Amino acid sequence: MLEHLELFFKSIFIDNMVFAVFLGMCSYLAVSKKVSTAVGLGAAVIFVLGVTVPLNWLLDQYLLRDGALAWLGPEYADYNLGFLSFILFIATIATMVQLVEIVVEKFSPSLYNSLGIFLPLIAVNCAILGGSLFMQTRDIPNIGLAFNYGISSGIGWFLAILAIAAIREKIRYSNVPAPLRGLGITFIITGLMGIGFQSFGGMLTGDNEPPEESAPTTAEVKQKEEKDIKKEIAEDDKAVSYNEVLNK
């Protein structure tokens, strides 16, 4: 139970798809002009990640990794089909997205109307493939955790796109320097939010995986100080966005 909770918070805040590893940036920038569309896309991402990560976990476990074919018989035990993982993962994702689209259209037209147009976009969203690839490189031990990982990184992505969409709606009324308007200022805001999210790194509790930094050097201490200053700025931004979300 504890490991579930830890993975859940870790994937939402510390390894946030957008702010820590920059996945799904294309749709993050393209679809974040309005809060309502951002919510639709975010929900679709959570959904598809929750379906594809456990599926790809099964593929990885019983087909792809070194010795995974042992269940077929001892003569298959030393096959390693790892090099096929890209093509199989992306095929699974593309198929699942189509399948999900058909099923949702059939059984819940109202959900289809809100998610529908975003589903085809999602097949080529890096966050989805990234979720499966990270699941593979991080050796997620069982299918429950894989499901948890998919859902929680989806939620992280959802929060990110929601926050930026809210900020972008408000920033339309501000006087941004002309060359920065639109794309430029969005990049910079995302950077500041990312710095804010970096501060969640301290949340990591007693774990089996050491934090990524080794012993702190002077440069890192300095980096920490700077982070703290920037964090405050970014958190002001975030506070604004959360207030807006509440107001909706």
Next chain:
Amino acid sequence: MALLSKKDASLISDPLADNNPITIQVLGICSALAITAELKASVVMAISVMFVLGVGNVVISLMRNVIPSKIRIIVQLIVVATLVIIVDQVLKAFAYELSKTLSVFVGLIITNCIIMGRFEAFALGNGPWRSFLDGIGNSLGYGIILVIVGFFRELLGSGTLFGYPVLGDPIEKTGLYALGYENNGFMIIPPAALIVVGIIIWVQRSRNRALIEEA
């Protein structure tokens, strides 16, 4: 250039600046930012994308008349995935350390929006030679941004270029460090890449005001 007609040459030169895939078309940001903390990784990433996009554009362009449009996304994904597997295996064989640094981001070339975007926008409607030029041009435009970001992040963040110390030794206090210069650790962390790209966009749009977006 006698080799290329003027129209063909613009296929290569346009994406370098005024139609840059990252800063103008907003494509391919996903994998571009995370690996730019070092110049070396940026260069390798740019070369990998150039290979995948150049070859992929030609393949898709050759097949453009036989692909049924309903399943074209899946066909495109399979072509890209095959090319990316080749890149990944080559990197693992000849540059193992580097492929560890790039980790999942090599695989993520598959979903790099530049690739799908250029397939959809160009290769499906043009002949192989022009598609090849378009692929090279766009991946050069992508590479330039990657290299610029990588250059500043590595220089300001670790004081090195391609891993060689160019500003002196921070521990022995030689070169610039003797004057009290310090590395800016802030440049190493991921969000700095976003801010550097934001500044590049700012500079580019200030120089060419036709690119400014309506608010």
